[in-house]
Amino acid sequence: MPSPDLPALIARARTATADADLATRAVPLLDLTSLRGDESSTEIEALCDRAERHGTAAVCIYRAHLALARKRLAGGTVRLATVANFPDGSDDLARAAEETAAAVAAGADEVDVVAPIQAIRDGDIGLVGELVEACREAAGARTTLKLILETGSLREPDLITAAARTAVMAGIDFLKTSTGKAAVGATLEAAALLLAVIEEAGGRVGFKAAGGIRTAADAAAYLALADAIMGPDWASPRTFRFGASSLLDDLLRVAGREEAIGTGGSY
Numbered sequence: 001m002p003s004p005d006l007p008a009l010i011a012r013a014r015t016a017t018a019d020a021d022l023a024t025r026a027v028p029l030l031d032l033t034s035l036r037g038d039e040s041s042t043e044i045e046a047l048c049d050r051a052e053r054h055g056t057a058a059v060c061i062y063r064a065h066l067a068l069a070r071k072r073l074a075g076g077t078v079r080l081a082t083v084a085n086f087p088d089g090s091d092d093l094a095r096a097a098e099e100t101a102a103a104v105a106a107g108a109d110e111v112d113v114v115a116p117i118q119a120i121r122d123g124d125i126g127l128v129g130e131l132v133e134a135c136r137e138a139a140g141a142r143t144t145l146k147l148i149l150e151t152g153s154l155r156e157p158d159l160i161t162a163a164a165r166t167a168v169m170a171g172i173d174f175l176k177t178s179t180g181k182a183a184v185g186a187t188l189e190a191a192a193l194l195l196a197v198i199e200e201a202g203g204r205v206g207f208k209a210a211g212g213i214r215t216a217a218d219a220a221a222y223l224a225l226a227d228a229i230m231g232p233d234w235a236s237p238r239t240f241r242f243g244a245s246s247l248l249d250d251l252l253r254v255a256g257r258e259e260a261i262g263t264g265g266s267y
């Protein structure tokens with residue numbers, strides 16, 4: 001198959017419009033995220049309740065809150081995600097693996113691990129494969145593993161593509177753009193590079209756009225890009241996620257499902 005004309009697909013994706021159907025499609029793809037670091041127990045419980053009420057794919061929180069969230073989400077369909085080697089993306093494989101194992105022991109269904117950023121910049125792409133393998137061994141086969149490539153810091157397209165290909169070969173489940181902690185978060189350009197690698201791999205790996213995605217219009221552009229590169233039926237909670245702390249508000253507004261403020265009630 002000829003390689004897709006990514007600049008043309010990005011330009012077209014930017015013109016995608018966000019309507020109620022789009023917003024309704026995006027909600028179940030959301031990893032509802034809170035990674036500030038100062039969350040109270042009440043906030044974590046409210047986040048879990050909100051995720052369940054609206055049917056998001058997952059909540060993504062720090063490991064310290066997993067036990068509480070596990071209890072709150074018991075019996076529901078919302079998955080529990082956390083982060084490891086986060087946000088710095090060290091090249092300490094033992095640390096990444098230990099944090100991954102601890103996350104699974106605390107109840108995580110999904111672990112988003114930051115890639116070794118400086119090693120990639122230095123051209124040591126092989127370390128990406130070693131990190132994925134170490135974290136996979138620590139996590140076991142049933143845990144969903146996502147690799148955060150912090151594409152806004154890597155910047156260089158060839159490095160992003162090489163690291164993504166290596167991660168896919170090592171058995172990663174999802175490629176994720178960003179931690180949300182760097183100056184530059186998700187971009188359509190970086191998304192296109194990762195989606196192109198996923199397309200090369202036959203679509204068996206998922207994609208997560210994260211970092212600075214706040215509006216339904218943003219979501220529309222990323223979904224349009226995924227539809228264009230992967231085909232319109234590819235994106236589902238098993239293959240496509242948004243990682244975002246504030247996107248849900250705008251999705252609910254555009255979907256016409258605004259929450260009643262202060263009542264704790266449904267939309």
Ligand SMILES: O=C[C@H](O)COP(=O)(O)O
Pocket residue numbers: 033035060178179180181185210211212213243244245246247
């Ligand atoms: O993994 C998700 C990101 O940390 C969320 O970033 P955000 O707060 O910019 O939405």
